[in-house]
Amino acid sequence: MTEFVRSLRLWFAPQRIREEGETPDYRFSLANERTFLAWIRTALALIGGGFAVDQFLPDLAWGVRAGMALGLLAAGVLCALRAVNHWVRCERAMRRGDDLPVTRFPTVLSLVVAVVAVAMVVVVLFDWEGTG
Template structure:
């Protein structure tokens, strides 16, 4: 129940199979959840909860992008259908990526904390902000100049 003493004596030597693995390892962890528990020591529960809140914040970001996709379609009815669908699909795709990446990053952070390694760095936030900026500029241009198209 307390979550801080279920790891037992296995701190994991270098020959432990769970230590090996390349870039595909994070993906495999998604579908073999018990393996996360096997590695390293259980971190302080507060760190796990902080990681969980970060995960939820990314899920909310994904939900906001999906909501933006709906909003483009519902609240800009005068745009040409192609433009509207394109913008909406771009936002929805960003939302999907964001949700998938949220799980991936959460798993990687959790694993790094168990092993006592540095937390993973990521360029996803930069890419996402650039994508959102591009969509925003496109939307401004479209709303200002493309209002006539039906």
């Protein structure tokens, strides 16, 4: 938890990251940046999925539709926040020469996506018509 608070402080005082350690090889920084961008794309895809659920499944009951859309959107927001947090932590670890931070976020996200996908299959198979 203190680790999270410290990275949070780094978000709002970005110059502090340059004070620590030494600048790593530019290729490592660029690779870290591409990983960040890949996570941002994942977040954008989840958010796009939230829009799509809301837009292209008008026959669903409002509760089901809104629940799925909000779940996807929340996952997208989490993903974006985690992307910047992980990027900052990796950048700092590289400057200090520490090990890169490990995370179980990918596992959690895969499970969430799998659950939503199964839910969609069930909805489509049973043609869950809305009542309201």
